[in-house]
Amino acid sequence: MTKVAIQGIEGSFHAEAVSKFFPEREIELLMCDSFEKVTNQVGAGKADFGVLAIENSIAGSILPNYNLIDTGDFEIYDEVYLNIQMYLMALESESIIDIFEVHSHPVALLQCRDYLKRFPPQFKVIEGKDTASEAKRIRENNLKGVAAIAGKQVAEMYHLKILDSHIQDIKENQTRFVLFGMKGSNLNSKTTNKATIKFVLGSEVGSLSEALQVLADHKINLTKIQSLPIVGRPWKYAFFVDVIFKKPDDFFDAMDALQDKVKELKLVGTYTSNKENVPSKLTNVISNGE
Amino acid sequence: MTKVAIQGIEGSFHAEAVSKFFPEREIELLMCDSFEKVTNQVGAGKADFGVLAIENSIAGSILPNYNLIDTGDFEIYDEVYLNIQMYLMALESESIIDIFEVHSHPVALLQCRDYLKRFPPQFKVIEGKDTASEAKRIRENNLKGVAAIAGKQVAEMYHLKILDSHIQDIKENQTRFVLFGMKGSNLNSKTTNKATIKFVLGSEVGSLSEALQVLADHKINLTKIQSLPIVGRPWKYAFFVDVIFKKPDDFFDAMDALQDKVKELKLVGTYTSNKENVPSKLTNVISNGE
Numbered sequence: 001m002t003k004v005a006i007q008g009i010e011g012s013f014h015a016e017a018v019s020k021f022f023p024e025r026e027i028e029l030l031m032c033d034s035f036e037k038v039t040n041q042v043g044a045g046k047a048d049f050g051v052l053a054i055e056n057s058i059a060g061s062i063l064p065n066y067n068l069i070d071t072g073d074f075e076i077y078d079e080v081y082l083n084i085q086m087y088l089m090a091l092e093s094e095s096i097i098d099i100f101e102v103h104s105h106p107v108a109l110l111q112c113r114d115y116l117k118r119f120p121p122q123f124k125v126i127e128g129k130d131t132a133s134e135a136k137r138i139r140e141n142n143l144k145g146v147a148a149i150a151g152k153q154v155a156e157m158y159h160l161k162i163l164d165s166h167i168q169d170i171k172e173n174q175t176r177f178v179l180f181g182m183k184g185s186n187l188n189s190k191t192t193n194k195a196t197i198k199f200v201l202g203s204e205v206g207s208l209s210e211a212l213q214v215l216a217d218h219k220i221n222l223t224k225i226q227s228l229p230i231v232g233r234p235w236k237y238a239f240f241v242d243v244i245f246k247k248p249d250d251f252f253d254a255m256d257a258l259q260d261k262v263k264e265l266k267l268v269g270t271y272t273s274n275k276e277n278v279p280s281k282l283t284n285v286i287s288n289g290e
Numbered sequence: 291m292t293k294v295a296i297q298g299i300e301g302s303f304h305a306e307a308v309s310k311f312f313p314e315r316e317i318e319l320l321m322c323d324s325f326e327k328v329t330n331q332v333g334a335g336k337a338d339f340g341v342l343a344i345e346n347s348i349a350g351s352i353l354p355n356y357n358l359i360d361t362g363d364f365e366i367y368d369e370v371y372l373n374i375q376m377y378l379m380a381l382e383s384e385s386i387i388d389i390f391e392v393h394s395h396p397v398a399l400l401q402c403r404d405y406l407k408r409f410p411p412q413f414k415v416i417e418g419k420d421t422a423s424e425a426k427r428i429r430e431n432n433l434k435g436v437a438a439i440a441g442k443q444v445a446e447m448y449h450l451k452i453l454d455s456h457i458q459d460i461k462e463n464q465t466r467f468v469l470f471g472m473k474g475s476n477l478n479s480k481t482t483n484k485a486t487i488k489f490v491l492g493s494e495v496g497s498l499s500e501a502l503q504v505l506a507d508h509k510i511n512l513t514k515i516q517s518l519p520i521v522g523r524p525w526k527y528a529f530f531v532d533v534i535f536k537k538p539d540d541f542f543d544a545m546d547a548l549q550d551k552v553k554e555l556k557l558v559g560t561y562t563s564n565k566e567n568v569p570s571k572l573t574n575v576i577s578n579g580e
Contacts, residue, residue, distance in 0.1 A: 036403070055519075056519075057519055057524035057525060058519060058521060059353065059354060059357075059519070060353045060357075060516075060517065060518045060519050061353065061516075061517070063349065063350045063351065063353065064349060067349075067350075106396070113326070127417065170521065170522070172522065172524055174524050174525075203511075205506050205509055205510070205511045206502075206503070206505075206506030206507075208502055208512055208515070209499050209500075209501075209502030209503040209505070209506050209512075210499075210506075211499075212496075212498055212499030212502060213496070213499040213503070215496075215499070216495050216496025216499050216500075217496075219495055220495070221493075221495045222498055222499075223525075223527075224517040224527060225498070225515055225516075225517050225529070226350075226351075226515075226516055226517060227350065227351070227514040227515050227516060228350045229345075229346075229347055229348060229349070229350050231348060231460060232460070232462065234347035234462055234464050235347060235464075235513075237513075237514060239515070
């Protein structure tokens with residue numbers, strides 16, 4: 001069975017992302033309590049793939065996860081997007097006026113900050129490990145007066161009652177997840193239209209605009225750029241860039257040309273822009289291989 | 291007395307940053323338990339200034355704090371850099387073999403991850419509010435067997451014994467802090483050599499390289515660039531760029547030229563590159579004003 005490492009447990013947003021990548025396959029989830037452990041599982045060969053949230057439509061890039069993918073020398077194979085809607089949930093017996101404390105992952109709490117301000121001052125907001133684990137704990141320990149904030153699927157999975165819906169402060173809230181694995185096992189590259197690359201530049205004025213001009217000359221459109229520190233070289237940066245293109249050949253030509261303009265160049269992954277959440281084509285690859 | 295809002299309490303890294311900005315002044319610290327509350331205090335006029343960590347030499351930009359400064363429409367006045375070294379501390383009576391749990395801010399725990407792995411499996415790592423508060427709590431509640439991870443100054447302030455030093459995984463660990471306030475009160479702009487700007491581009495291929503070329507043409511050197519989401523427009527980005535330059539006039543000329551190339555342009559602040567932690571010149575301004 002294909003093993004996929006995620007942060008969180010069944011019902012978590014990461015588990016939901018896995019079901020978008022592999023909707024028709026039985027998958028063994030390797031549930032980890034940190035993003036670093038997810039990459040460790042893949043690096044050690046214990047998981048075939050890992051899934052990581054890489055950016056959010058409100059908060060932006062999750063830079064530490066870029067770092068984990070880069071330092072582990074993994075390859076990005078695919079992406080999906082989840083619409084993240086937050087729900088307040090508790091035991092069947094409870095109604096909203098019974099609740100005196102709420103537990104969730106710090107990021108989920110942050111996304112519901114304005115909502116949580118409406119509760120009286122003695123109301124406690126407590127940071128937990130992840131969204132689904134807090135919900136599970138309420139069910140297993142039969143915790144009265146306690147609510148969790150999590151996705152709708154969590155309420156179903158742990159038989160909790162939804163007390164309030166869409167409680168995050170910004171209603172439109174999407175997260176992009178990537179599927180990654182060991183470098184070199186990707187068979188997608190001929191049909192891709194998106195890529196993540198990393199490069200390091202010299203310190204000359206204009207070196208970045210020159211590098212980006214190479215991409216523009218090859219009709220490669222930049223969608224996102226991040227400076228990330230180079231570990232051990234304080235205040236020196238590598239650039240991580242997401243690009244989209246029409247023809248894979250244009251992209252590979254651009255990479256060849258870019259090689260001459262930068263000090264280091266790394267292809268982190270080529271994949272298909274996938275806001276429609278088309279299942280990963282790696283499913284076929286895996287099926288054939290088994 | 292000048293009021294400065296920070297996240298954390300006395301002894302925290304943010305409090306130390308304040309003492310670098312204003313070493314010879316009596317400052318009233320407005321201690322907040324979140325970065326958002328820091329910006330709220332400044333926005334409401336309850337604090338003259340706020341101090342926020344904006345990037346770290348290992349983890350990179352703290353993107354949510356860029357967002358807070360941008361959405362509050364604040365101006366960056368100055369920067370300082372702290373060398374962040376982590377220490378394990380406990381009550382005088384304790385030695386390292388007595389410790390069965392450690393508390394600290396999640397980011398501090400993250401920075402000491404490899405170190406903490408050396409402890410036996412039953413050893414508990416617990417996320418707390420901030421580094422200094424956890425240390426203070428050990429002292430006030432006389433907690434035996436419990437250690438905090440924090441800066442050296444915290445051990446001195448709360449009379450704790452240092453059990454181990456420089457325990458963060460990457461020894462060279464610096465954080466950049468900015469001093470910000472309401473827009474328009476900065477008198478520094480004639481002597482600056484650094485700036486943070488924000489711009490939004492059209493979706494044409496090459497629009498970013500064109501914008502950056504304008505900077506290069508004016509001898510403006512880009513040191514850092516981040517894409518940040520535009521709230522309410524999923525997967526559309528604004529670019530935040532840090533630049534350094536020799537002549538302020540070059541920079542202001544570049545801004546004029548850039549105005550024609552971008553859809554929106556905002557000057558977040560001009561200030562002086564300050565790895566030497568020269569005190570803020572705003573001290574003089576405040577002295578005169580009082």
